[in-house]
Amino acid sequence: MPADLVPDDLWERIAPLLPARPARRHRHPGRLPVSDRVALGGIVYVLRKGVAWRDVPIQVVGCSGVTAWRRLRDWTEAGVWPRLHGVLLAELRAVGLLEMDDSAIDGSHVRALKGGPHTGPSPVDRGRPGSKHHLIVDRHGTPLAVTLTGGNRHDVTQLLPLLDAVPPIRGLPGRPRTRPRRLFADRGYDFDKYRRLLWKRGIKPLIARRGVAHGSGLGKTRWVVERTFAWLHQFKRLRIRYEIRADLHHGLLQLACSIICLRRLRTLF
The missing domain is CATH 3.30.420 (Nucleotidyltransferase; domain 5)
Structure with missing residues (x-):
């Protein structure tokens, strides 16, 4: 996965907000799940490039578009994106940039x-x-x-x-x-x-x-x-x-707003 899809400062803020995945079965555990950071990279890739989920290049991103879409669905239903946006707005206010x-x-x-x-x-x-x-x-x-x-x-x-x-x-x-x-x-x-x-x-x-x-x-x-x-x-x-699902498009909107807030925070460095 290219480092610019999910930079460290974005991952450090979103990782604590992600819901825990269910524990793997002891017998017949199946294939190891794709890491959350790689799946987030797939979501950001689609958000930036505008490609269809089925056209996400596995060799570039590290996961399929179907996997990225499923994580987008799960994280949207868990309310991750508005909480991420709220965290970044609080940081901006704390340093006088809001x-x-x-x-x-x-x-x-x-x-x-x-x-x-x-x-x-x-x-x-x-x-x-x-x-x-x-x-x-x-x-x-x-x-x-x-x-x-x-x-x-x-x-x-x-x-x-x-x-x-x-x-x-x-x-x-x-x-x-x-x-x-x-x-x-x-x-x-x-x-x-x-x-x-x-x-x-x-x-x-x-x-x-x-x-x-x-x-x-x-x-x-x-x-x-x-x-x-x-x-x-x-x-x-x-x-x-x-x-088609309005909540998924709204989730992508909120993720884009969070990335814009993060770019403003980077002006401090």
Whole structure:
């Protein structure tokens, strides 16, 4: 397995979160299972390259795509990816690299070629089946939470679910941080009902108004969420949704967010 698929710093953080495998039988134990690190390398390979699971090169990765897919399924059902993301966010906050006072939110369409839950006719793709990635980031574009919906869902419907999806972020003494102070968004979120709901949560809404000429100045802060979408879609498996199971595609999204957080931590060294 190439070392760049699962570097040491990623493995050190994810290894304690993985569920223990059942003990092997004493009689007829069968073939030795593939190590978790090699299987994680197969998952990261598919996430980066975008190849089909059946096309994962065993000679390069060290395991088959079927094995990697099964570990992805098991670890997604065990909740490994949100816990990994939470660990990395806490580390970022502890070293002063997470600034949650200002946050930005947006959504992005992707095609869903095989259908499945959380798909719908995309209004920006001639009604073809699609899904939406909804993302909230801090002032520097660090992903705080990501959700998945059908391509026909309006962005504003995920405003409150995204805020609820932000984990309690520790890393400093006192209460964990759970929400920003100011939230930046484009005209798709311009509804007074949601402005009032944000104020009730103690969050100041900074949302562009529909029907007003461009040049509000909010883009000077909001552009970071667009950059983070570009980072996410550098992982080729996320550009088009191939997974029929929505939880597996969401798991890959959370793993990609964790890798982005880890890259930001590496700026310290």
